[in-house]
Amino acid sequence: MIVAMQEKATEEEIYAVIEAMEEAGVDVHRTTGATQTILAGVGSTASLDLSKFEVFPGVMHVHRISAPYKLAGRAWRPEGTVVEFANGAHVRARIGGEQVAIIAGPCAIENREQIFAIAKCVKGAGGGFLRGGAFKPRSSPYSFQGLGIAGLELMREAADAHGLLTVSEVMEISQIEAMLPYVDCFQVGARNMQNFNLLRELGQVRKPILLKRGIAATIEELLLSSEYILSGGNYDVILCERGIRTYETATRNTMDIAAIPVVKKLSHLPIVGDPSHGTGRRDMVPAMAKAAVAAGADGVMIEIHPNADKATSDAAQTLFLDQFEKLVGELRVIAAAVGRTL
Ligand code: PEP
Ligand code: MN
Numbered sequence: 001m002i003v004a005m006q007e008k009a010t011e012e013e014i015y016a017v018i019e020a021m022e023e024a025g026v027d028v029h030r031t032t033g034a035t036q037t038i039l040a041g042v043g044s045t046a047s048l049d050l051s052k053f054e055v056f057p058g059v060m061h062v063h064r065i066s067a068p069y070k071l072a073g074r075a076w077r078p079e080g081t082v083v084e085f086a087n088g089a090h091v092r093a094r095i096g097g098e099q100v101a102i103i104a105g106p107c108a109i110e111n112r113e114q115i116f117a118i119a120k121c122v123k124g125a126g127g128g129f130l131r132g133g134a135f136k137p138r139s140s141p142y143s144f145q146g147l148g149i150a151g152l153e154l155m156r157e158a159a160d161a162h163g164l165l166t167v168s169e170v171m172e173i174s175q176i177e178a179m180l181p182y183v184d185c186f187q188v189g190a191r192n193m194q195n196f197n198l199l200r201e202l203g204q205v206r207k208p209i210l211l212k213r214g215i216a217a218t219i220e221e222l223l224l225s226s227e228y229i230l231s232g233g234n235y236d237v238i239l240c241e242r243g244i245r246t247y248e249t250a251t252r253n254t255m256d257i258a259a260i261p262v263v264k265k266l267s268h269l270p271i272v273g274d275p276s277h278g279t280g281r282r283d284m285v286p287a288m289a290k291a292a293v294a295a296g297a298d299g300v301m302i303e304i305h306p307n308a309d310k311a312t313s314d315a316a317q318t319l320f321l322d323q324f325e326k327l328v329g330e331l332r333v334i335a336a337a338v339g340r341t342l
Pocket of ligand 1: 107133137188189190191212242277
């Protein structure tokens with residue numbers, strides 16, 4: 001950490017800060033410049049709340065040099081993490097390797113016919129993962145809340161029939177156990193990115209976790225949330241950029257494509273892009289899916305439905321199956337252009 005003192009800081013003020021830093025277990029190295037004093041603190045500052053130094057009299061700025069997360073940091077695994085999936089002997093997939101993963105499915109599982117038609121399409125297009133919500137975090141309590149376990153049973157059947165892996169959102173701790181037989185990957189939704197009790201519990205699970213960025217979360221907060229899962233011993237975490245809320249109203253969310261290279265630089269964890277929630281608009285999903293792959297995403301997650309207009313959830317951002325098939329063809333070209341396969 002670095003503490004920059006104000007030009008007019010007195011010796012007493014400087015000493016008070018040095019004393020507080022040392023009390024916090026930090027080694028202090030002082031540089032007295034012609035106009036300003038700089039205090040460099042070395043030691044384990046990860047757990048320190050640096051803002052408490054900011055309010056000391058005479059302090060101008062406090063900066064953190066090392067990241068507050070450890071296990072999620074790139075330095076911990078410079079070569080990058082590849083999350084391996086296995087369901088039985090035959091269905092295997094990886095996220096974070098050379099191949100860009102395609103995760104697609106309905107926002108919500110609705111019925112057998114719907115999920116089977118979608119599974120067939122995902123497999124046919126070359127995708128490896130079937131997504132579908134069974135427990136839906138809807139903004140309104142009067143909206144369709146999902147089929148629950150009955151929906152997961154249908155998704156598992158459809159995925160097994162087509163050799164796909166399944167991804168579904170877990171909203172609370174009590175659902176984990178019941179979901180285990182049906183999901184190959186637990187999704188943590190944007191609204192739960194900081195549900196720390198849920199994250200801790202998922203740290204005990206031995207299945208991959210897809211952690212979505214919160215609606216108002218910084219990248220550092222996303223990485224700190226992943227640290228909750230990693231520190232429990234579950235190292236199979238995949239991050240997801242799904243758009244954040246900004247002042248812009250032309251799209252449902254603002255898809256932060258730059259978050260992809262930022263995460264790649266700061267962390268070893270794979271990251272996928274979700275252009276469906278990222279834009280909220282069917283006509284903009286293909287462009288942002290391609291942008292995500294071009295930016296280095298390890299996969300894309302896309303909402304699709306045979307009758308997209310009539311989807312019970314997120315209809316406006318859901319692609320029809322033929323639109324999805326066309327998009328995957330285009331993504332293949334982009335992937336090749338950035339040295340990946342699909
Ligand atoms: C979803 O994937 O359908 C979903 C609810 O996503 P998010 O948590 O990003 O809103
Ligand atoms: Mn959705």
